[in-house]
Amino acid sequence: MASRAKQVANGIIGGPMSDAPAEQAAVLKLAGITKRFGALLANHAINLDLYPGEIVALLGENGAGKTTLMNILFGHYVADEGTVQIATPGGELRPLAQGSPQAALKAGIGMVHQHFTLAENLTGIDNILLGTRSLFSPFASKRSARARLEKIMRDSGLTVDLDTRVSRLSVGEQQRIEILKALYRDARVLVLDEPTAVLTPQESENLFQTLRSLADEGLSIVFISHKMAEVLSASDRVAVLRHGELVADLPTKACDRNMLADIMVGRHLEPEARMEVDKGPPLLKLSGISTGHGRDALHNVSLEVHGGEILGLAGVSGNGQGALARIISGLELPRSGSMEIDGRRLKPAPRTVMREGLVRIPEDRHRDGIVGEMTVAENLVIEDVRSKAFQSFGFLDFSAIEERAEEAIEAYDIRCPGGGAVARLLSGGNIQKIILARTLDKEPKVVLAAQPTRGLDIGATEDVHRRLFEARARGAAILLISEDLDELFQMSGRIAVIHRGKVSPPREAAGLNRSQVGLMMAGQESEDAT
Amino acid sequence: MIRFEPREYVSTRRVIGAPVFAALIALALAAIPIWSAGADIATAYVLMVNGAIGSVFAISELLARATPLILTGLAAAVAFRAKLWNIGGEGQLYAGALAAVAVGSGSLALPSYALIPAVLVAGALAGAAVMLVPTLLKVKLGADEVVTTLLLNFVILLIVQMMLEGPMQDPMGMGWPQSEPVLEEAMLPQLIARMRVHAGLIVALLAAVFAAILMRRTVWGFEIRAVGANPSAARHAGIPVTATFVRVGLLSGAFAGLAGVGEVAGLKGYLTADLSPGFGYAGIVVAMLAGLSPLGVVIAAIFVAGVFVGADSMSRALGVSSYLADLVVAMSLLCVLISGLFVRYHVRIGGSRATD
Numbered sequence: 090m091a092s093r094a095k096q097v098a099n100g101i102i103g104g105p106m107s108d109a110p111a112e113q114a115a116v117l118k119l120a121g122i123t124k125r126f127g128a129l130l131a132n133h134a135i136n137l138d139l140y141p142g143e144i145v146a147l148l149g150e151n152g153a154g155k156t157t158l159m160n161i162l163f164g165h166y167v168a169d170e171g172t173v174q175i176a177t178p179g180g181e182l183r184p185l186a187q188g189s190p191q192a193a194l195k196a197g198i199g200m201v202h203q204h205f206t207l208a209e210n211l212t213g214i215d216n217i218l219l220g221t222r223s224l225f226s227p228f229a230s231k232r233s234a235r236a237r238l239e240k241i242m243r244d245s246g247l248t249v250d251l252d253t254r255v256s257r258l259s260v261g262e263q264q265r266i267e268i269l270k271a272l273y274r275d276a277r278v279l280v281l282d283e284p285t286a287v288l289t290p291q292e293s294e295n296l297f298q299t300l301r302s303l304a305d306e307g308l309s310i311v312f313i314s315h316k317m318a319e320v321l322s323a324s325d326r327v328a329v330l331r332h333g334e335l336v337a338d339l340p341t342k343a344c345d346r347n348m349l350a351d352i353m354v355g356r357h358l359e360p361e362a363r364m365e366v367d368k369g370p371p372l373l374k375l376s377g378i379s380t381g382h383g384r385d386a387l388h389n390v391s392l393e394v395h396g397g398e399i400l401g402l403a404g405v406s407g408n409g410q411g412a413l414a415r416i417i418s419g420l421e422l423p424r425s426g427s428m429e430i431d432g433r434r435l436k437p438a439p440r441t442v443m444r445e446g447l448v449r450i451p452e453d454r455h456r457d458g459i460v461g462e463m464t465v466a467e468n469l470v471i472e473d474v475r476s477k478a479f480q481s482f483g484f485l486d487f488s489a490i491e492e493r494a495e496e497a498i499e500a501y502d503i504r505c506p507g508g509g510a511v512a513r514l515l516s517g518g519n520i521q522k523i524i525l526a527r528t529l530d531k532e533p534k535v536v537l538a539a540q541p542t543r544g545l546d547i548g549a550t551e552d553v554h555r556r557l558f559e560a561r562a563r564g565a566a567i568l569l570i571s572e573d574l575d576e577l578f579q580m581s582g583r584i585a586v587i588h589r590g591k592v593s594p595p596r597e598a599a600g601l602n603r604s605q606v607g608l609m610m611a612g613q614e615s616e617d618a619t
Numbered sequence: 620m621i622r623f624e625p626r627e628y629v630s631t632r633r634v635i636g637a638p639v640f641a642a643l644i645a646l647a648l649a650a651i652p653i654w655s656a657g658a659d660i661a662t663a664y665v666l667m668v669n670g671a672i673g674s675v676f677a678i679s680e681l682l683a684r685a686t687p688l689i690l691t692g693l694a695a696a697v698a699f700r701a702k703l704w705n706i707g708g709e710g711q712l713y714a715g716a717l718a719a720v721a722v723g724s725g726s727l728a729l730p731s732y733a734l735i736p737a738v739l740v741a742g743a744l745a746g747a748a749v750m751l752v753p754t755l756l757k758v759k760l761g762a763d764e765v766v767t768t769l770l771l772n773f774v775i776l777l778i779v780q781m782m783l784e785g786p787m788q789d790p791m792g793m794g795w796p797q798s799e800p801v802l803e804e805a806m807l808p809q810l811i812a813r814m815r816v817h818a819g820l821i822v823a824l825l826a827a828v829f830a831a832i833l834m835r836r837t838v839w840g841f842e843i844r845a846v847g848a849n850p851s852a853a854r855h856a857g858i859p860v861t862a863t864f865v866r867v868g869l870l871s872g873a874f875a876g877l878a879g880v881g882e883v884a885g886l887k888g889y890l891t892a893d894l895s896p897g898f899g900y901a902g903i904v905v906a907m908l909a910g911l912s913p914l915g916v917v918i919a920a921i922f923v924a925g926v927f928v929g930a931d932s933m934s935r936a937l938g939v940s941s942y943l944a945d946l947v948v949a950m951s952l953l954c955v956l957i958s959g960l961f962v963r964y965h966v967r968i969g970g971s972r973a974t975d
Contacts, residue, residue: 167624167967188624188967420855439857449855457855462848471845471856480838487836 199271369396670932691902709899715876746876819881
């Protein structure tokens, strides 16, 4: 492992041509792409070739420069240095005018963004045809367009009802519309930015099957991902970005999970061990909490979380986790029931629960976790701005705030230009680090972690897990709400399941298996629980 | 082809420079209506500049006009910072003026050094009280403050008219709907002898400095900015969102109330129902021109006042309609809003690769 880490440090593993079918000409050639945002080097001298009929996975942590690179390709950004060349249908490489999505489209590059760019109130076919037809013959071409689309759908297996309004389509169907949009415009290179982030496992599998059959027809595909499993199963080649540099370009069959993780993070990841800690007294106690109605209701929820333990709360999203988290966070009062922190019964309010030593990592970190327009430093102290440490007589103590920011940025490795940077510009992982720093540094008694690693890459996830383990080692009681069974089994001492607002009695994780928990999440009591 | 690329980092120089440039362009564009009105453009500009800053008298007029605009501009700027949309500056101004007359026209017999502060406090409190109502309706019932503050303007104006034709009418006014005059002891002193600029300007400047310090350097300002930018994160972080809105509402109303005091106790000496030619609404424009910065409000207010005073004097001399002033102010606002685009984006013309 150590030798590989060294190899990683020395430069690119593999090489641009390591598995290239030598006789084939590249369809796309990125050469020496460099892009700076202020002091941040987002892409540094990146060379990447793409050949017809192959699927390339672009792997990297958040902030590694994957999306920047693809945005340069598609013309959203202009590279500071370097060239993009794309082959004409005849196979001749021509430079692509940069900074122009129109030129990219015309040259045969299709892009499916993570957040779809569809007009929700138009039908599928209208979305696909939007911008492709002449203003002067709006009706003439629709029938032939439909015939062509239907052929594309038959050939690719991408079936979707073209006449339904996009707002009524599922996320998976919307994505199919996006891909059809690219195919209809004769894309020869298809770029997908984190295509599975919004899909169920089933939909993801279908997507990759479709992509494979499209590639077999000669389409070249790049997909951005930080999920190891799909990269390994669905791609022909893996390009790994780290801190804006291309650090590996390897045939997928030569890779394995651990190796890719190491290359991506740039150091060797130790598998985290679930260390047993002595269970302390119950620090968070919920008794008979009921609230709300419909999908977001809670029915008579009682739960105890002890010091030194992580209690995992499993459940499919929308079964009352949101309401439970809001009540524990103090954002909402329950209709009935009570909450105790370390034996003290209290009326939940954000400041009251924080005063009693409960900290919250909110599920939606952009909405509830940070004020995007304010600086990193301000977001680090936002919960404590009234404490004596950061103000006197109502006046902010800027030097104390700055000092705290520097300390937290250092200790939590928050990647940002400095404490004065606007928080909104940071990646999801770094935003989560701000929240971790301001919550866990208080040496809390209780930690509420709601979906703390949702949308984070491996490195950031590992970081969150490590911090939570550290908090547990200090004796904190941690309630981990998650949909990710891997995470729950890896982290939790006990696991409870929430389904339709009811919480099952927690059980030792060691005595449970995934299928039991999976069944309980789907609403079935496991046999021996009754 | 014109393309917009977002800037990742925006320099302060650009933030300050853009509105200044925009205002100059708006002034230049004023040449078109001047020309279409048949006046000589060069003469018109000379007259405008002379009318605004050409003499001590002109400058005094300019500052007297800027005084209420600074205060109503601050009222809008602090409220908008918290995304509390106070469109009711006009009504709060009249409430402040009404309170100033009530306290300053004989009901309190105090020496000047006590009566002037009493009048100022009364006006500020009255403005704050008027803004408290829509603020509470917003935080308690979710009523849209754009609607409630706007409608309150008309309610207040009608109350003022009722008072002026009823209990507060000047018995010596020969039936005119105007209030009793403010006592000599309650009048804000003139800053220059026999000129109209008055101590209300000092009050306005102090208010701007106060607002600037409050927003940037205090816990309350921090909380106002947080609530304005992301109320749900602010609430999650334990910031008292309701209390913050109430604080902002009171402060905003108080600033607008002070503007009313200045007009009554600094300039007119009595209250009529046409005291303000829309200073409350113009304050919104001033705040937007200033990018909601309290110190920027001072500059923007002086600019807007200069356009009004300059265009007034030019239109009298040349016979061009004085609506020209409104036109220039409106164009400045448009230009500043457009210039905001240039602050946040690189604008590239042509499809070729730019080297940046």
